[in-house]
Amino acid sequence: MVIVADNIHIMNPMVAKAIRDLDPEPIKDIAGRCEDAVAEIIDINPGPLPKNGEKGMAFLVEAVQEVTNLRLSLDTGNPENLEAGLRACQRKPIINGFSLEPRKLKEILPLAVEFQTDIVGFLLSPDGQVPSNSEERLDIALRLVEEAERAGVSLERLIIDPIVVPIIWEDGCRQAKEVLSTLKLLPELLGFAVSTIVGLSNLTSGSPCQRKRLLLEEVYLSMLAESGLNMALLNVFHKRTVKVARICDSIIGSRIFSWAEI
Amino acid sequence: MVIVADNIHIMNPMVAKAIRDLDPEPIKDIAGRCEDAVAEIIDINPGPLPKNGEKGMAFLVEAVQEVTNLRLSLDTGNPENLEAGLRACQRKPIINGFSLEPRKLKEILPLAVEFQTDIVGFLLSPDGQVPSNSEERLDIALRLVEEAERAGVSLERLIIDPIVVPIIWEDGCRQAKEVLSTLKLLPELLGFAVSTIVGLSNLTSGSPCQRKRLLLEEVYLSMLAESGLNMALLNVFHKRTVKVARICDSIIGSRIFSWAEI
Numbered sequence: 001m002v003i004v005a006d007n008i009h010i011m012n013p014m015v016a017k018a019i020r021d022l023d024p025e026p027i028k029d030i031a032g033r034c035e036d037a038v039a040e041i042i043d044i045n046p047g048p049l050p051k052n053g054e055k056g057m058a059f060l061v062e063a064v065q066e067v068t069n070l071r072l073s074l075d076t077g078n079p080e081n082l083e084a085g086l087r088a089c090q091r092k093p094i095i096n097g098f099s100l101e102p103r104k105l106k107e108i109l110p111l112a113v114e115f116q117t118d119i120v121g122f123l124l125s126p127d128g129q130v131p132s133n134s135e136e137r138l139d140i141a142l143r144l145v146e147e148a149e150r151a152g153v154s155l156e157r158l159i160i161d162p163i164v165v166p167i168i169w170e171d172g173c174r175q176a177k178e179v180l181s182t183l184k185l186l187p188e189l190l191g192f193a194v195s196t197i198v199g200l201s202n203l204t205s206g207s208p209c210q211r212k213r214l215l216l217e218e219v220y221l222s223m224l225a226e227s228g229l230n231m232a233l234l235n236v237f238h239k240r241t242v243k244v245a246r247i248c249d250s251i252i253g254s255r256i257f258s259w260a261e262i
Numbered sequence: 263m264v265i266v267a268d269n270i271h272i273m274n275p276m277v278a279k280a281i282r283d284l285d286p287e288p289i290k291d292i293a294g295r296c297e298d299a300v301a302e303i304i305d306i307n308p309g310p311l312p313k314n315g316e317k318g319m320a321f322l323v324e325a326v327q328e329v330t331n332l333r334l335s336l337d338t339g340n341p342e343n344l345e346a347g348l349r350a351c352q353r354k355p356i357i358n359g360f361s362l363e364p365r366k367l368k369e370i371l372p373l374a375v376e377f378q379t380d381i382v383g384f385l386l387s388p389d390g391q392v393p394s395n396s397e398e399r400l401d402i403a404l405r406l407v408e409e410a411e412r413a414g415v416s417l418e419r420l421i422i423d424p425i426v427v428p429i430i431w432e433d434g435c436r437q438a439k440e441v442l443s444t445l446k447l448l449p450e451l452l453g454f455a456v457s458t459i460v461g462l463s464n465l466t467s468g469s470p471c472q473r474k475r476l477l478l479e480e481v482y483l484s485m486l487a488e489s490g491l492n493m494a495l496l497n498v499f500h501k502r503t504v505k506v507a508r509i510c511d512s513i514i515g516s517r518i519f520s521w522a523e524i
Contacts, residue, residue, distance in 0.1 A: 167512075167519055176513045180488060212524050215502065219509045222484035226442060240477065247481045250429075251438045257429055262474050 001245050001253070002231040004073055005039035006201060008060065010047030019046060019056050024063035031064040037236035042068065043096060044085070045075035054084035061088035073120075073233075079107035086115045095119040097161060100126040100143055109151045118157045120197060121148065123182070130163050132171070134181035137162055138189050141182075145190060159195040159231065160186060166205040167216065176203065176220060183227040197231040198224060200241075218244045225252050263507050263515070264493040266335055267301035268463060270322065272309030281308060281318050286325035293326040299498040304330065305358060306347070307337035316346035323350035335382075335495075341369035348377045357381040359423060362388040362405055371413045380419045382459060383410065385444070392425050394433070396443040399424055400451050403444075407452060421457040421493065422448060428467040429478065438465065438482060445489040459493040460486060462503075480506045487514050 007030050010016055018026040034042050042064055049056045061072060065088075072093040074085040082095065097120025098108040112119035121144040123137045124130060131137045141160055148158050162182040165175045179198065187193050203220055204213035218241055221232060225248035234241055243262045249255035269292050272278055280288040296304050304326055311318045323334060327350075334355040336347040344357065359382025360370040374381035383406040385399045386392060393399045403422055410420050424444040427437045441460065449455050465482055466475035480503055483494060487510035496503055505524045511517035 168521075173512045173519045180513075207521055209521065212521055215505060215524055216509055218480065219484045219506050220513065222481045223488040223510075223513065226485040226488045243477060244481050247478055248485075250435050251442075251482065251485065257435050259430075259469055259471065259474055262477055 001225055001229060001249055002040050003038065003236060003242065003245055004041040004043050004197065004231055004233040005034040005037070005236040006043050006045070006199065006233045007034050007039075007235060007237060008042060008064065009045045010049075016047075018063075019049070019060065022055075022059050024059070024066065027060060027063035028067045031070075032067045034236050035068045035070055037239070037242060039070060039236045041071045041073050041094065041231075043073040043075045043233055046081065048078065049076075049081055053078055053081040057081040057085040058088040061085050061093075065090055077104065077108070079111065082108065083111060086111060086117070089115075092117050094159065097122055097159070098144075099124040099128065100140060100147065101128050102126065105147055105151075109147065109153065112157065113152045118159055118195075119148070119153060120159045120161050121145075122161045123163050130165055130175070131178075133174075134178040134185065137178065137182040138185055141186060141190065141194075155192060155194070159197050161197050161199070162186075164198045164200065164202040164220075167203050168206050172203075180223055180227040183224065183229055187228065195230045196228065197233060198229060200224075200232055200234040214238055214241060217241060221245060222248055225249075263487055263491060263511055264302050265300065265498060265504065265507055266303040266305050266459065266493055266495040267296035267299070267498040268305050268307070268461065268495045269296050269301075269497055269499060270304060270326065271307045272311075278309075280325075281311070281322065284317075284321050286321070286328065289322060289325035290329045293332075294329045296498050297330045297332055299501070299504060301332060301498045303333045303335050303356065303493075305335040305337045305495055308343065310340065311338075311343055315340055315343040319343040319347040320350040323347050323355075327352055339366065339370070341373065344370065345373060348373060348379070351377075354379050356421065359384055359421070360406075361386040361390065362402060362409065363390050364388065367409055367413075371409065371415065374419065375414045380421055380457075381410070381415060382421045382423050383407075384423045385425050392427055392437070394437075394440075396440040396447065399440065399444040400447055403448060403452065403456075417454060417456070421459050423459050423461070424448075426460045426462065426464040426482075429465050430468050434465075442485055442489040445486065445491055449490065457492045458490065459495060460491060462486075462494055462496040476500055476503060479503060483507060484510055487511075 014026045044060050073096045075096040098104040099122040123140045162179045207213045250257035276288045335358045337358040360366040361384040385402045424441045469475045512519035
């Protein structure tokens with residue numbers, strides 16, 4: 001499982017302040033620690049960036065690239081900010097991402113073609129809503145594939161995000177199960193081994209207790225791996241979660257198991 | 263997922279001493295604590311009991327029944343000791359269990375008919391070896407079902423154990439994955455929703471580090487649940503493992519999720 005660090009996120013007050021001050025040091029520090037924590041990709045989520053968004057996104061990309069050669073994932077729905085980030089990238093990043101929302105199809109998806117990047121496709125309805133079950137997710141996946149092909153994105157560049165929702169939602173447990181079903185059914189439905197990603201921390205949004213959050217995330221990550229998930233966006237500073245991903249790779253994938261590693 | 267406590271086990275020195283002394287107090291203490299830890303079934307594994315085996319098994323059953331009404335699982339391959347345990351049971355226990363080994367078919371399986379109990383069938387070859395993959399396990403499962411039917415055991419009384427092996431075995435990781443595949447394929451192959459159980463601690467036999475053992479067991483338990491496992495034999499005094507089982511029940515089963523419970 002490819003581990004994508006979600007640590008450079010606007011919700012982290014240090015990141016927010018660094019963007020405001022255009023101070024690269026805190027960003028470089030986090031990025032370096034992400035690499036040390038064996039992240040393979042670093043996601044950059046600057047939030048909506050109401051002011052100087054393009055400058056802010058380029059600043060973040062440049063700061064991260066000062067300390068690491070890791071691949072980046074540009075996590076924004078703003079096409080102008082995204083394009084500024086893409087232009088600042090020294091290596092091909094991932095665009096995270098597009099959906100069936102008309103504006104995303106029109107303004108985000110073509111950037112994946114122009115910059116020849118991989119792109120995450122969210123299984124959301126055209127009005128940005130979370131599907132209610134696996135069947136709806138699979139239907140949306142088919143339409144995303146169609147849209148990607150029509151735009152000229154080759155399918156090996158597509159990464160599907162089935163959308164994990166908070167477990168505290170009224171139907172949160174059922175949705176967690178529907179995501180697992182979706183992952184299991186996607187390859188057969190699409191006829192190819194599509195890459196998949198989820199944002200793990202979405203599951204535990206709104207919980208005040210870190211210990212409980214981590215335990216729930218670890219259990220669900222194990223189930224996701226067993227269901228075929230390829231990539232996980234998670235906090236790489238949570239060491240036990242990273243160990244769980246390693247164990248999953250040994251049982252499900254081809255990683256050699258080592259007691260020393262966990 | 264039904265939690266079966268593996269705590270009354272000959273490998274626990276307190277249990278071994280209590281059997282030697284025929285002292286019920288330590289057994290009663292453990293059994294009471296298993297119930298407090300929300301075990302639903304208590305497994306009794308007295309080991310080979312070379313001397314006074316029948317007396318020892320009956321002693322254990324009686325001691326446990328003094329403090330709890332929980333269902334018991336009699337975990338012995340010795341038919342005489344098993345029968346003594348069965349006679350001592352006030353409620354119908356589970357026989358744990360039989361396999362294609364000729365002696366087990368001849369001397370253990372008929373006891374499930376005589377005492378009208380559920381019985382665990384191990385997916386082991388007729389010479390007691392662990393199958394090398396899922397295909398072999400499924401073939402053995404079909405033969406176990408045939409033998410059970412021929413003996414007169416109704417199939418809803420059968421509980422399949424696909425045999426978890428230590429991850430440190432040369433092919434331990436692959437075997438762990440084969441067990442997951444077996445669990446997923448069994449219902450379709452057999453044509454009914456067969457009950458399944460594994461001994462979770464088998465996975466981590468031989469590891470000196472408790473923290474690492476527990477983490478590996480928790481990850482694998484989550485994967486097992488996702489693959490359809492119904493029952494897990496585990497140490498119920500490991501509170502976090504029990505919490506993992508609860509989380510699995512909320513995501514995969516119908517248990518209502520509660521942050522307070524984990």
